[in-house]
Amino acid sequence: MRRRAELVLRFTRAERWVHRTTATLMMICLATAACLYLAPLAELVGRRRLVVTVHVWCGLALPVPLLLGLTSRALRTDASRLSRFTPADRAWLRAVSRRLPLRPAGKFNAGQKLYAQWTLGSMLVVLGTGLLMWLTHLAPPAWRTGATFVHDWFALAIATVLAGHIRMAIGDRESRLGMRTGLVDRRWAEREHPHWQTAAAPEPP
Amino acid sequence: MDVDGSEEPRGGTPVGRRVVLGLLGLGAAGVAVGPYLQRAQDAVTAADPTGLTGLLPGGGGFRYYSVTASVPNRTEETYTLTVDGLVDRPATHRLADLRAMPQRRLVRDVQCVTGWRVPDTPFEGVPLAHLLDRAGVRPGAKAVSFSCFDGAYTESLTLEQARREDVLVALKLQDTPITHAHGGPVRLYVAPMYFYKSAKWLSGITVTDAVRPGYWEENGYDVDAWVGRSNGRDDAPTS
Structure with missing residues (x-):
């Protein structure tokens, strides 16, 4: 049982909802993509027009939670944290590549920052190429072939990176609790994110 | 906290x-x-x-498309192809009847409107023109519409298109009987057009007085689906 006095706020309600809805939309996009793409699943599911409709509308909705979430100050603050690298992040990357135990990090470590940046960039790419494929009279056919090519390869990359994201989450119960309840244990925060200055946290050694 | x-x-x-x-x-x-x-x-x-x-993504070969949840299997015993509408001699053919008719083999590229292409693919079957001649098309007929035993898919051709020699009622794909996943035992093969015209699981041929747009055509695809000259695409022609 976690004691409330030893918890710190990591994610606000708005941030948790943005994560939850984006994750749901992304999973539906990937699942429907698999049903359109992998022959055994396509044979099992069929209903091509329905699957395409679900895929397209979930794809179009993908950036909506984030855009709405930008009205939250906490989310904007975290977004700017995620977008910038500090000297600690470079030290973290060096430590990871040399398998050293001491990995300095602020509220987000360099890996989490790269993951967030990848998510935003790749989401914009699949959204753009998806629009080119969907609005067939928007662009010349050669563009559409190119858009399909990029969309396919990015989808595979997104699925792979997302599998890594989920694996990391499975390995860290406290971080999962942080995303589910918003609260994390102070000792976990000090261990994993030593440079994250929570309000009443002790001075870093 | x-x-x-x-x-x-x-x-x-x-x-x-x-x-x-x-x-x-x-x-x-x-x-x-x-x-x-x-x-x-x-x-x-x-x-x-x-x-x-x-x-790999976009990997070669055919992709499986079906517009319904599941498609029944039709075998040697249960498969029939009806020919009716504006004809003198409506008929119902079994697989053995179709096999006994004159066959034609075509080796062309298959081009899907979504972009994938399968090069040099042999199809073999009865020329559609032969089936139409057997049934005796009446004067005034203008088009042919096709129905499928998946219960949903339909297609259509003008009579002139249907009589082309590169339009088959196909029984074989890549020199083997067409499997269920590929639309077997019998599918339409319209070589010069995008592959959605080549209706899978063909079960009915009806001669009509006007073109009835098919399943995907009701959803915005071109009725005259010539490869390279329709649907806003410029692929190399297949036939």
Whole structure:
């Protein structure tokens, strides 16, 4: 049982909802993509027009939670944290590549920052190429072939990176609790994110 | 419980902007050179005896499309093809009847309207014109519409298109009987048009006085689906 006095706020309600809805939309996009793409699943599911409709509308909705979430100050603050690298992040990357135990990090470590940046960039790419494929009279056919090519390869990359994201989450119960309840244990925060200055946290050694 | 009040020092390197812009640039470059890379990938896939490269995105070969939840199986005993409408001699053919008719083999590329292409694919079956002649098309007939035993798919051709010699009621694909996944035991094969015209699981041919747009055509695809001259595409013609 976690004691409330030893918890710190990591994610606000708005941030948790943005994560939850984006994750749901992304999973539906990937699942429907698999049903359109992998022959055994396509044979099992069929209903091509329905699957395409679900895929397209979930794809179009993908950036909506984030855009709405930008009205939250906490989310904007975290977004700017995620977008910038500090000297600690470079030290973290060096430590990871040399398998050293001491990995300095602020509220987000360099890996989490790269993951967030990848998510935003790749989401914009699949959204753009998806629009080119969907609005067939928007662009010349050669563009559409190119858009399909990029969309396919990015989808595979997104699925792979997302599998890594989920694996990391499975390995860290406290971080999962942080995303589910918003609260994390102070000792976990000090261990994993030593440079994250929570309000009443002790001075870093 | 504490609130996360304090800020980390602002500044630092704007890596996020670089990553996002870099990915957008990569995506745009991919759209521009994608057609060439796709062709290169297809060439590698075609020359790969293990078939492993077929697992890559956009991998070669056919893709399975069905518009319904499940499609019944039809066998030697249960399959029938009816020919009716504006004809003198409506008929119902079994598989053995179709096999006993004159056959034609065509080796052409298959081109799907969504972009994938399967080169040099042999189809074999009864020329549609032969079935129409047997039934005796009445004067005033203008078109042929096709129905399928998946219960939903339909297609259509003008009578002139239907009489082309590269339009088959196909029984064999790649020199073996057409499997269920490929629309077997009998599918339409319209060589010069995008592959959605080649209706799978063919069960009915009806001669009509006007073209009745088919399933995908009700959803915005062109009725006259010539490869390279319709649907806003410029693929190399297949026939």
